[in-house]
Amino acid sequence: MKPGITAKLFMAIFCTCALVLITMNWGVRMSFERGFIDYIRQSNEQRVQLLADTLQDQYKQHGNWEFLETNDRLIYQIMRSFEQNSSPRMPPQGWRTKFWILDSHDRRIGGYDQPVPPDLQGPRRIMTVDGVVIGSVISTPAERLTRDADINFERQQSRTSWMIVAFTALLAAAVTWVLSREMLAPVKRLVNGTHLLASGDFSTRVKVDSEDELGKLAQDFNQLAMTLEKNEQMRRAFMADISHELRTPLAVLRGELEAMQDGVRKMSVSSLESLQSEVSILTKLVDDLHQLSLSDAGALAYRKVDTDVVHLVQLAEAGSRDRFHAKQLTLTSHLPESAEVFGDPQRLSQLFNNLLENSLRYTDPNGGLEILGEIRDKSLYLMFQDSAPGISDEQLSRIFERFYRTEGSRNRASGGSGLGLAICQNIVEAHGGQISASHSPAGGVRITIVLPLSVTSGPRN
Structure with a gap:
């Protein structure tokens, strides 16, 4: 069974809505992922810079790194002070990466207790005192943390976005179905009316309930049906009139001829004139019909x-x-x-x-x-x-x-x-x-x- 115009319009609108929803979901997800990574990267780079500046000031006060080697908890106290500081320079809360504090010989003196990966490409800040390098602060890249530690958050966002897409698709399907039926209702009325008109029911009319193109089409359809109905009535009346017009002189001729055959009326000049008169009436009627048919068809030879x-x-x-x-x-x-x-x-x-x-x-x-x-x-x-x-x-x-x-x-x-x-x-x-x-x-x-x-x-x- 071939789909009707309602199903075709529904599929066209629904597929368009679905394509738009999927494209928007993909675009929002891509934008969110990139924005989230940029957010973590900027936050971590700012924290690394703040930590490096703070440790550099502490080094100036103590003259070496012994204060940090003997007090490993100092780093976390410094980090908590960042969270409590209300300065507008403070980055958003939350340290999302692993970090290491290295001396001038790249030996670990604080931070994450595992060795620094040899291929680490994260942000690095050099600390100097009076132009002499005293160490550096290095952290893991934000991309690596996003793929590992934030995977649950990413999955949650993905599930939520697809749920929104599914709900919106169902809503679009319902609205599309209602709109397609409402929009195509005049077309269905025209289709049904055309079938009735083609079957010979010239009295059929369709409801006109709008002033748009479909409304004008319905008006034209009704005008066409009225014209066809009028033409059919005229055709029937025309045939009846022709038969009536021909019947009278033919009846007279037949009666005159039968009277002559039966001897009731003698053949004379007056009887022949009567027959000739009826023949003339028939001839003129046929000539008028011929002229009228030619003029109706536009076949009269007009030499203007x-x-x-x-x-x-x-x-x-x-x-x-x-x-x-x-x-x-x-x-x-x-x-x-x-x-x-x-x-x-x-x-x-x-x-x-x-x-x-x-x-x-x-x-x-x-x-x-x-x-x-x-x-x-x-x-x-x-x-x-x-x-x-x-x-x-x-x-x-x-x-x-x-x-x-x-x-x-x-x-x-x-x-x-x-x-x-x-x-x-x-x-x-x-x-x-x-x-x-x-x-x-x-x-x-x-x-x-x-x-x-x-x-x-x-x-x-």
């Missing part, structure tokens, strides 16, 4: 050049004017002389024709459509505002959804597939613009398009 949008609007207006008059609708426009944008003239013409067709289908007779245009903030604002009937705020928010048709007069009876405005939205966004819907002052719907002008574009007088 500097284009005068005002001229394109005027061409679309001229092509639709007779149809508006035939339905007793007025068509007026108030546009700037010109406005160039970097776009595809064919797709922009399709955009304007779709908007004109939308108003032509859904506007009541004796009404009209007004097209307004103005240039501001380096953008062209076009407003297509028609007359009654109007729609509600909730319907305005959904007007660009696929297959969405409002109730009342703006329904399928007018011949729309519910895809025209969705295609318009894709075309506008492909040109870097924006499209929105609002209530028209004339009682209908206002469609506002904002297109960025070309760099060299501007109103021409």
